Amino acid sequence: MxxxxxxxxxxxxxxxxxxxSSVMLTFISFWRAAAIVLNDLGSSAFYAGGIAEEAVGKAAPWFILGVMLFSFAVRAVYVESCSMFTRGGVYRIVKEALGGTFAKLSVSALMFDYILTGPISGVSAGQYIVGLANELLRLCAAHHWASRLVMHSSGAARQLPIDGTSAAIAALITTYFWWQNTKGIEESSDKALKVMKITTVMVVILLSWGVFSAIHVGAHLPPWPTPGNLHFSKDALGFLKHTGFMRTLGLFGVLMAFGHSVLAMSGEESLAQVNREIEHPKLKNLKRAAIVIAIYSFIFTGIGTLLAVMLIPDTVRVPVYRDNLIAGMAMFMVGPLAVRIGFRVFVVIVGFLILGGAVNTAIVGSTGVLMRVAEDGVLSDWFRKPQRKYGTSFRIVNLVAGLQMFTIFVTRGNVIMLGEAYAFGVIWSFTFNALAMLVLRWKYKGERGWKVPLNIRIGKTEIPLGLLCVFLVLLTTAIVNLFTKSVATVSGIVFAAAFFVIFSLSERDxxxxxxxxxxxxxxxxxxxxxxxxxxxxxxxxxxxxxxxxxxxxxxxxxxxxxxxxxxxxxxxxxxxxxxxxxxxxxxxxxxxxxxxxxxxxxxxxxxxxxxxxxxxxxxxxxxxxxxxxxxxxxxxxxxxxxxxxxxxxxxxxxxxxxxxxxxxxxxxxxxxxxxxxxxxxxxxxxxxxxGPHAPTIEPHEVQLVHRLWLNIRRAPDMEDLHHSDILTYALTRMATEFARDKQGTLKDLQRCIDESHHRRGLGGARHEELDEAGPGYAIRAPKTAHITDDHEANTVKTK
The missing domain is CATH 3.40.50.620 (HUPs)
Incomplete structure (x- = not known):
């Protein structure tokens, strides 16, 4: 074609x-794609349960499980959008379906999501670290292991201020990744896969040990998610705080609880972003990745939160472990204290890797979104101008990191406030995407690789019942959140309106x-x-x-x-x-x-x-x-x-x-x-x-091969020996020894490198000085090079 x-x-x-027009890309397997998305999506497992329980009470795990089940449907919408001719996430889909105005609104909500992803992940990482540090200080004081410097006069251990220290840690993480992105961080699916392997080990231990502990102590399931079992905090009622509306309509209370748990579904936009890099067959592998993500997040976030509520006593779960729920769960497993503390340290390390990675994902993702907007002519070229030394879009990185630092400073490490605002961006970006896909069902009649299930055909008209239901649930939840999340509503609307105005004025100019x-x-x-x-x-x-x-x-x-x-x-x-x-x-x-x-x-x-x-x-x-x-x-x-x-x-x-x-x-x-x-x-x-090529051999190495050839050729039946035979034998023997004793061969090879006092460049090529060549010399290698049995042509300059 x-x-x-x-x-x-x-x-x-x-x-x-x-x-x-076709973008030059590298392609990855669906496992690596799933790992990249889970590095973002998995971060919510560390804080979503505590935020939801603070808002709705002990029945929160059931709503977290419900959100994780509903995420299957939301992910199906993203899979359909990725299978269409338009690609690139919420902005491109909404612009195609609803036009530039709605696209700017949707990307403003998405930016609100990304700007808050970094602070809530960084602060949550800080909460886990500070929680562990304070726990260790208490244990040291109880066993008289602590120095007087960390003890009060009463004999109790000094404690680090949780929110303030967490905010400081979040600021340090954000600053680190700001600098890495300014220099141009190397994104790697290998890193994401390694982190998810370590996380999987932790999840398997956590769930296995958690189930065993729950059976052993006879733990009870949380109260069922009925209106009578919902106990909203004052902040969770938002603008309805002084009304009786919530109490008169039980279903509305359930919707409120669902809305307060929806932040567990964050990170779905990462699937649309990573879609372009998934290897052939793209759609099949995209669906595989979506299934892996859905099952993993359901088990980790959903079941993990359920077990945490079952194992941690009510007296300490919210007051002490609300913001580091997984770490708290480790402390109430069945087993020796030293083993539990050791596992908690492991949980904190894994949490730091996942949550720290989510901070970077937020900067990279929001930078990518703004770059796409800038390339579309909506954002000024001033933002696109590359950094002189590193060649990165540093002004966009500075804007994103600056907004994240401002958020950390304003909230002062308050996870509940961050989580409330975060849910606003999450739900509205999903709603705009679902609405756009619904419009495209009628607007675009071409072939799709895949559709959200439950489509009823009446004559020539197809009714996308499944997609319509997903949209209505998202829209209803988003509207309910407007009334129940006062801080999120005010801050989200102000932020989105500010970005929309900036986009509109910038686009005109x-x-x-x-x-x-x-x-x-x-x-x-x-x-x-x-x-x-x-x-x-x-x-x-x-x-x-x-x-x-x-x-x-x-x-x-x-x-x-x-x-x-x-x-x-x-x-x-x-x-x-x-x-x-x-x-x-x-x-x-x-x-x-x-x-x-x-x-x-x-x-x-x-x-x-x-x-x-x-x-x-x-x-x-x-x-x-x-x-x-x-x-x-x-x-x-x-x-x-x-x-x-x-x-x-x-x-x-x-x-x-x-x-x-x-x-x-x-x-x-x-x-x-x-x-x-x-x-x-x-x-x-x-x-x-x-690529594969003949290595450059030093003169003394050529002499060594030649001496061996002279000496060996004197032996009987060796008159047909060639220099290449010696090299073949040496390489074959080395391959055999490497297969038998890898570490020993590597040590010998390293010793050889050290003794030769030089390291070879890529492909074994020596650095060639070509300054003496004149304008009449071509860089291109000659079409033919005559190579004898005992001599090789390496670098040839031709006129």
Whole structure:
């Protein structure tokens, strides 16, 4: 199937600029996708139960279980939205169905959700740490192990202020991840999977030991979720505090309790964000991931909360362990005190990993949402301008982190206040998404990969009964929450209204700027939009040189490449990657490709530099989720012989080459080997062979092989021995020893590395100095290299 192409009429004074529509992505299994979502969704298990019980009483676990069951239906809505032609989460779905105004409202509610995810997760992590510290201080005082410095005159242990210390810990976590995201944190599904493996070990121990303890002590189930068993706190009644309406309508009380428990369902938007990276078959694996997430969260959050209420005595559960319920459950298991304390420490460590990760997810997720809004022309280009040193969207990161720090400061570590406000963003973002999907059932008649079940067909009309029911439950809960969560309602409406006004004014100003930028781009560049990028689109020959460029003020990599490339023999392509951020789409329509002033300056500078050398270049823009994957995918699709990149401000040349090599290994076959050049600002160059290649052998190593060949060849029946036979034997023997004794072989190999006083770069290539090559030399390797039996051609410069 041919790719769609939109070409403006060529003019002689314009440079061709090819813009790709398909986003360059790396793909992950559904297990890894589930792990990424559970790192966000699982965090609510550590605080949702305590917040719900504070609001509705001891029957709270049943409502948490009900919310977790209802999350199956909400997740089904997200699966249907991901299976459609529109992708990218709430903002894209709502805009497609309801237009820009509702899209800005929905993203404002979603931002309120994300802004509060970080503080509530960070503060909750602090609560678990402070709770453990205070418990240990009490135990030390009781056994007279504590120093006088931590004791009161009465003999009781000093206690850390819970809320204040928790807020300080949350601020430290937020500051750490703010800095990591400013530098450009490396997101990895491996990290998420490792954290979930550790969490799974904790969950299995927690539930197994918890069930055994509940049976052993004869624990009773919490009271059933009937109106008579609901005991609302004063704050939980919100604006209905001084009315008798709740008491006259029992069902309304149940809806109130459900609304106070809905924050246990947070994190669903992460599924839409990770959808684009799920490997083929995408829809099947998406549904698998959704099922894994649903079952895991139901067991961990739902059953875990139920057991905690059954095991922890009423006298201490809310007053002492409300904000660290899972840790409190560990202390009331059946078993020795030392073992229980040890398991509680394990719970706190796991909780810190999950909750700390949720803080980072909140920054990454909200940054991704705002980046998507900015790319759509709603947010000013000022926010998109990359950080000069690290190349990240630091202004958006600063805005998000600043709002999170402000929230921590205002709430002073009060988990109940944070949880009340958090539920507002959660429920309204779900409601907007469900409404949009309901509208799209009538508005969009095309094929869907999957639909929310329970669809009744009457003639040619299909009634989406299941989707309608989900929407009505969400809308009803959202409306009830408006009356019962006074702090959340006021703060949420103010926040959403402020963001909506900012978006509206910024969009109006941006439209004028983008119209001018688009006009200037069309005047200077011949824009061509391609679904996928290949040599035919750029009209280049095999064996081209791809040069990355991200800073118009420092084009030293491009200058180096132009100096060392004869463009009569070898084409040169300047690549600019447009980072889409978390939750971006898999496909960007040509009408949505808005160029910022930064990108215009980048392309103009590239053309100016090429003209100063008197050489021709091609320009290419690719949307990307990961820069290294975009680099190797582009090089492979263009059949490039070399890739040239400037030295990163945060990675060494070896680390850059390593990441490129890892991305190359992840490519599907067929894939082409190429040479990766890293250029320093002073013009010094380092080269690395990407893919399988003959290693560079030092002269003394060649001499060693030759001496062995001379000595062994004197033995009888060895007259046919070749140098390659010695290497084959050595490698085969090493492989055998490695399989038999891995650790011993690694120690011997490390000793060899240390004794040789050098470490090899990626693929074993030595760093090559190429500064002496003149403009007439091509970077491309020769088409043929004559290799004898005993000699290998490694690096050849050709004219």
């Amino acid at each position: 041919g790719s769609k192409q939109t070409i403006n009429k060529p003019q002689s004074n314009r440079v061709r600029l090819v813009v790709a 941006n439209k004028r700027r983008h119209d001018l930028t688009t006009l200037q781009m069309k005047e200077h560049f011949q824009l061509e939009h391609q679904d996928n990028v290949g040599r035919e689109a750029l009209e280049i020959r095999p064996g081209a040189v791809v040069v990355t460029m991200r800073d118009s003020a420092a084009p030293f990599a491009l200058k180096w490449a132009l100096t060392h490339t004869n463009t009569d023999d070898q084409d040169l392509v300047v690549l600019a990657a447009r980072m889409m951020g978390a939750g971006g789409p898999e496909y960007v329509d040509a009408s949505e490709q808005l160029f910022s002033e930064h990108e215009q300056m980048l392309f103009t500078k590239a053309v100016s530099v090429a003209e100063s050398f008197g050489k021709h270049i091609s320009l290419l823009v690719v949307p990307a989720g990961d820069i290294f994957s975009a680099l190797v995918q582009t090089a492979n699709s263009l059949d490039a012989a070399a890739v040239v990149s400037g030295l990163s401000t945060k990675l060494t040349a070896e680390e850059q080459a390593y990441h490129v090599g890892q991305a190359w290994e992840a490519l599907p076959e067929p894939k082409r080997q190429f040479t990766f050049y890293v250029i320093k600002p002073d013009g010094e160059s380092l080269s690395f062979h990407i």
